[in-house]
Amino acid sequence: MNNKNEKVFPVEGIRLSSIYSGMYKKKRLDLSIMEIDIKSNVAAVFTKNKAKSPTIIFSKKNLKQKNPKYIIVNSGNANAGTGVAGYNDLIKYSNEICKRTSSCIEDILVFSTGVIGERIKVKNIINSIPTLLKNFHKNSWYEFSNAILTTDKVNKICSKSIKIKDKNITITGVVKGSGMIMPNMATMLSFVATDLKISKKILSSLLREITDVSYNMITVDGETSTNDASVLIATGKSNINYNSLENKLKTLIKERLKEIYQTLAKKIVEDGEGATKFITVNVKNANSIKNAKNIAMSIANSPLVKTALFAEDPNWGRILSAIGNSKTSDKNLPNLEIKLGKMLVFKNNKLYSKYKEYMTKEYLKNKSIEINVSYNTGVYNATVWTSDLTYEYIKINANYRS
Amino acid sequence: MNNKNEKVFPVEGIRLSSIYSGMYKKKRLDLSIMEIDIKSNVAAVFTKNKAKSPTIIFSKKNLKQKNPKYIIVNSGNANAGTGVAGYNDLIKYSNEICKRTSSCIEDILVFSTGVIGERIKVKNIINSIPTLLKNFHKNSWYEFSNAILTTDKVNKICSKSIKIKDKNITITGVVKGSGMIMPNMATMLSFVATDLKISKKILSSLLREITDVSYNMITVDGETSTNDASVLIATGKSNINYNSLENKLKTLIKERLKEIYQTLAKKIVEDGEGATKFITVNVKNANSIKNAKNIAMSIANSPLVKTALFAEDPNWGRILSAIGNSKTSDKNLPNLEIKLGKMLVFKNNKLYSKYKEYMTKEYLKNKSIEINVSYNTGVYNATVWTSDLTYEYIKINANYRS
Numbered sequence: 120m121n122n123k124n125e126k127v128f129p130v131e132g133i134r135l136s137s138i139y140s141g142m143y144k145k146k147r148l149d150l151s152i153m154e155i156d157i158k159s160n161v162a163a164v165f166t167k168n169k170a171k172s173p174t175i176i177f178s179k180k181n182l183k184q185k186n187p188k189y190i191i192v193n194s195g196n197a198n199a200g201t202g203v204a205g206y207n208d209l210i211k212y213s214n215e216i217c218k219r220t221s222s223c224i225e226d227i228l229v230f231s232t233g234v235i236g237e238r239i240k241v242k243n244i245i246n247s248i249p250t251l252l253k254n255f256h257k258n259s260w261y262e263f264s265n266a267i268l269t270t271d272k273v274n275k276i277c278s279k280s281i282k283i284k285d286k287n288i289t290i291t292g293v294v295k296g297s298g299m300i301m302p303n304m305a306t307m308l309s310f311v312a313t314d315l316k317i318s319k320k321i322l323s324s325l326l327r328e329i330t331d332v333s334y335n336m337i338t339v340d341g342e343t344s345t346n347d348a349s350v351l352i353a354t355g356k357s358n359i360n361y362n363s364l365e366n367k368l369k370t371l372i373k374e375r376l377k378e379i380y381q382t383l384a385k386k387i388v389e390d391g392e393g394a395t396k397f398i399t400v401n402v403k404n405a406n407s408i409k410n411a412k413n414i415a416m417s418i419a420n421s422p423l424v425k426t427a428l429f430a431e432d433p434n435w436g437r438i439l440s441a442i443g444n445s446k447t448s449d450k451n452l453p454n455l456e457i458k459l460g461k462m463l464v465f466k467n468n469k470l471y472s473k474y475k476e477y478m479t480k481e482y483l484k485n486k487s488i489e490i491n492v493s494y495n496t497g498v499y500n501a502t503v504w505t506s507d508l509t510y511e512y513i514k515i516n517a518n519y520r521s
Numbered sequence: 522m523n524n525k526n527e528k529v530f531p532v533e534g535i536r537l538s539s540i541y542s543g544m545y546k547k548k549r550l551d552l553s554i555m556e557i558d559i560k561s562n563v564a565a566v567f568t569k570n571k572a573k574s575p576t577i578i579f580s581k582k583n584l585k586q587k588n589p590k591y592i593i594v595n596s597g598n599a600n601a602g603t604g605v606a607g608y609n610d611l612i613k614y615s616n617e618i619c620k621r622t623s624s625c626i627e628d629i630l631v632f633s634t635g636v637i638g639e640r641i642k643v644k645n646i647i648n649s650i651p652t653l654l655k656n657f658h659k660n661s662w663y664e665f666s667n668a669i670l671t672t673d674k675v676n677k678i679c680s681k682s683i684k685i686k687d688k689n690i691t692i693t694g695v696v697k698g699s700g701m702i703m704p705n706m707a708t709m710l711s712f713v714a715t716d717l718k719i720s721k722k723i724l725s726s727l728l729r730e731i732t733d734v735s736y737n738m739i740t741v742d743g744e745t746s747t748n749d750a751s752v753l754i755a756t757g758k759s760n761i762n763y764n765s766l767e768n769k770l771k772t773l774i775k776e777r778l779k780e781i782y783q784t785l786a787k788k789i790v791e792d793g794e795g796a797t798k799f800i801t802v803n804v805k806n807a808n809s810i811k812n813a814k815n816i817a818m819s820i821a822n823s824p825l826v827k828t829a830l831f832a833e834d835p836n837w838g839r840i841l842s843a844i845g846n847s848k849t850s851d852k853n854l855p856n857l858e859i860k861l862g863k864m865l866v867f868k869n870n871k872l873y874s875k876y877k878e879y880m881t882k883e884y885l886k887n888k889s890i891e892i893n894v895s896y897n898t899g900v901y902n903a904t905v906w907t908s909d910l911t912y913e914y915i916k917i918n919a920n921y922r923s
Contacts, residue, residue: 169854170845200841202870235838236872345842422824426915436637439602440747443572452571468604470638510912513828 127260127278128289130312132156132354134255137266140247141240142195142233148266150244152216152251153190153310159354161186162323163228164330166347172199173206175346177213178228186319188226189216190350192308193233193244194269194295199345200236212244219252230308232295232346233269264293267308270515271295275386277379283368288357289314290376294383296347296390307334307387309349311379315372316355318362325373326351333380336412337388337504338419388504393511396428397487399504406497410447415503417445418490425508428488433479435464438490449496458491459483529662529680530691532714534558534756536657539668542649543642544597544635550668552646554618554653555592555712561756563588564725565630566732568749574601575608577748579615580630588721590628591618592752594710595635595646596671596697601747602638614646621654632710634697634748635671666695669710672917673697677788679781685770690759691716692778696785698749698792709736709789711751713781717774718757720764727775728753735782738814739790739906740821790906795913798830799889801906808899812849817905819847820892827910830890835881837866840892851898860893861885 133155140150155161163182165175181187191213198205213227231239264274278291296307317325326349334349353361361372389397400419405411418424421441427434438457457465459479464471482488535557542552557563565584567577583589593615600607615629633641666676680693698709719727728751736751755763763774791799802821807813820826823843829836840859859867861881866873884890 168842168845169847169849169851170841171853197838200838200867200872204871235836235842236867237838345838345845422914429915434637436599436602436639436747439572440570440637443570443747445571447571449571451573465602465638469606470602508915510915512824513831513910513912513915 125276127258127276128280128291129257129260130289130291130354131257131314131356132159133312133352134257135259135263136251136254136256137259137262138247138251138254140193141243142193148262149195150193150247150251151191151263151266152248152255153192153263154255155186155188155190155352156354156356157186157188159186159352160317160319160322161350161352162319162326163348163350164326166345168345168347170200170345172197172231172346173201174198174209174229174231175348177206177209178230178348181225181228184225187228188222189220190228190230190310191216191244192230192267193239194267195233196231196237196239197233197235197346198231198239201238204238208239208241211241212248215245215248216252219248228350230346230348232267232308235345260291260293263310264295267293267295269295270392271390273386273390275383275390277382277386279375279379281372281375283359283364283372286357286359288359288372290379292379292383294387296387307347307349309334309383310352311350311383312352312354313376314354314357316358316360316362317353321362322351322353325376329373329377329380332377333384336502337384338416385504388506391506392515393509393513394506395486395509395511396507397504398428398490398506399488399502400490400492401500401502402492402494403500404497405447405494405499405501406449408499408501410449411494411499411501412503413447414442414445414492414494415501417441418492419503419505422508425505428483429507429509431480431483433459433464433476433483435459435479438492439465442492454495456493456495458489460489460491527678529660529678530682530693531659531662532691532693532756533659533716533758534561535714535754536659537661537665538653538656538658539661539664540649540653540656542595543645544595550664551597552595552649552653553593553665553668554650554657555594555665556657557588557590557592557754558756558758559588559590561588561754562719562721562724563752563754564721564728565750565752566728568747570747570749572602572747574599574633574748575603576600576611576631576633577750579608579611580632580750583627583630586627589630590624591622592630592632592712593618593646594632594669594712595641596633596669597635598633598639598641599635599637599748600633600641603640606640610641610643613643614650617647617650618654621650630752632748632750634669634710637747662693662695665712666697669695669697671697672794673792675788675792677785677792679784679788681777681781683774683777685761685766685774688759688761690761690774692781694781694785696789698789709749709751711736711785712754713752713785714754714756715778716756716759718760718762718764719755723764724753724755727778731775731779731782734779735786738904739786740818787906790908793908794917795911795915796908797888797911797913798909799906800830800908801889801891801904802894803891803902803904804894804896805902806899807849807896807901807903808851810901810903812847812851813896813901813903814905815849816844816847816894816896817903819843820894821905821907824910827907830885831909831911833882833885835861835866835878835885837861837881840894841867844894856897858895858897860891862891862893
């Protein structure tokens with residue numbers, strides 16, 4: 120959890136404003152506007168769910184045309200499954216921003232998260248916009264990270280200041296999400312900004328590359344939602360141009376960016392609905408990156424593996440069965456090895472002779488658990504992060520709307 | 522649940538024998554042998570899990586060579602993840618049957634179901650075989666249906682007598698399974714026998730065709746196990762030859778066989794681990810049978826849909842989102858319709874104007890619920906049966922080994 124004491128570096132060129140607009144019965148922040156300096160470049164990846172929210176259709180279209188000046192985002196209602204009416208609703212409140220800031224509709228991105236299928240409270244948003252536009256502050260990341268939450272128990276921020284050529288550059292990001300978490304975007308919204316200068320094209324390819332090893336490698340329940348998006352903004356205010364840096368520094372920045380995205384991704388898993396365990400699944404030596412990912416995901420999405428880990432039961436047969444179920448091109452299993460943490464469990468197609476169940480039982484009492492699989496058919500690796508499956512998950516999802 | 526009062530027709534040519542061999546701490550039937558008349562033809566389909574149990578490897582190989590004379594099946598231990606040692610174990614007790622019945626090893630099929638990764642108690646099985654072989658009875662289907670159960674709460678039998686040309690033919694079958702249920706064979710074993718005469722080739726194609734509309738259309742938790750098999754036996758004792766019947770009668774028999782398999786399949790779902798609801802997902806008018814199945818399975822496997830139905834919450838947005846997540850070739854959703862039971866919920870890309878939530882809330886109080894989706898892009902339909910996701914599922918699977 121990020122508390123107010125944790126250092127969050129503001130990003131020059133980004134100002135934020137959040138408010139309670141009345142989306143929830145309980146009074147809490149639920150609506151934010153982010154103001155983005157006009158010289159910024161912005162990239163985004165969007166949900167692959169075919170039942171896309173109008174917000175995704177609108178934002179995708181606008182981002183293709185130009186860089187946004189404002190991002191408006193609400194929690195409490197996803198404005199999904201709402202069709203033309205939902206699209207018209209978001210146009211109405213976007214126009215309110217246009218009117219008051221002399222912007223055009225293409226200058227705005229809209230994101231929503233919350234219950235699917237209900238009309239959004241347009242009036243509440245329109246009534247809140249004047250106050251929001253008056254209260255921008257570069258230090259309001261904490262409030263912003265809270266305003267976007269839904270079933271999350273904690274807010275999620277990651278912020279770094281990095282020395283590049285005797286200057287400091289800043290990367291700060293927030294994310295929301297705890298259920299409906301699955302690769303190809305989950306029920307999550309992510310906003311990360313840096314004061315680096317990066318061309319739109321390179322920013323976009325950087326975001327895709329990093330998403331594949333962060334948000335696309337976490338799963339809570341195998342669900343992908345209608346509203347997900349991950350936005351990366353480069354304001355250029357630091358006057359350091361990424362494109363013209365030497366390769367060594369480019370690699371350094373890419374690594375830092377990856378760390379930030381992986382930190383945010385892991386925070387989602389840690390806050391996974393009802394989670395009591397943080398599970399890392401490492402698959403090594405598969406014959407393709409795709410197979411490595413599929414095997415890791417098959418383990419990470421198995422309700423039987425997840426309930427066994429919740430029970431702290433080293434029922435490794437379920438891991439073996441999940442590997443056997445994975446979508447790979449192999450017809451049979453190769454000579455695979457399964458480890459719980461560092462303890463070898465399965466090798467040469469049978470239980471390892473020196474395996475001691477009481478030791479793995481002890482190991483599974485930890486909050487953080489590693490499942491290590493070596494597939495021994497190639498050189499490709501993948502890591503997936505997930506949580507266990509608990510009574511609490513059922514409770515949260517059986518009560519979401521009530 | 523099948524109780525002793527329900528009529529179970531014996532199948533001439535099939536005799537059964539069951540015993541407590543000590544696989545469980547609790548005294549219960551856990552080991553059976555089925556004796557099959559030598560003139561019978563036998564077909565089977567097996568799990569697609571790549572981590573196959575040695576029992577599956579052994580039985581598949583034998584069935585290719587000839588028709589079995591004996592099937593031995595135990596619950597309490599899956600003999601999976603046991604490699605060469607597990608294979609040798611099953612050879613040992615199969616040899617015991619050979620020795621005592623003058624059969625060869627290829628005359629035997631072996632099936633096991635239960636915990637994965639533990640060595641099977643060979644001695645217990647060997648010690649039980651003499652008694653089993655002395656106690657065959659054609660009326661012992663009820664005991665057989667009990668001996669194969671694991672986490673199942675009820676036994677599952679379906680038996681019919683059908684009039685064909687003034688004679689009666691009989692079809693009787695049993696199945697086990699309640700979790701790890703997913704298409705392409707689940708944690709289930711199924712044995713169905715008929716006294717019809719059917720060639721091995723036609724029996725095999727019949728079984729495949731019927732499996733695709735029965736066991737391959739149910740899902741409890743999206744898991745597929747290491748040990749599943751479905752065996753269909755035609756003893757020929759009725760002297761009615763299926764192959765030489767007129768087409769009308771062939772169709773009639775096929776329909777009856779389909780009904781029996783669908784009844785057994787639905788019994789698995791009704792007994793789904795922790796299930797409180799029986800859910801039928803009908804997808805109509807998709808542009809291919811594969812798309813229709815994928816859409817229905819995406820809804821049926823969604824933990825969010827399943828927890829909402831457990832809570833009797835008409836959260837139809839989750840159904841929409843699950844449809845959006847389905848693996849189909851469509852890039853966007855066509856003009857789809859979603860109904861809960863007979864009540865139209867979603868149409869023209871939005872909530873149906875006359876939708877009344879209090880009515881669907883009332884409807885969801887039923888034990889049996891229908892989700893009806895019309896995709897409106899073609900003429901292909903699919904039906905999938907599933908259960909809800911409940912606290913009890915977690916409890917059962919967190920405590921399975923303890």
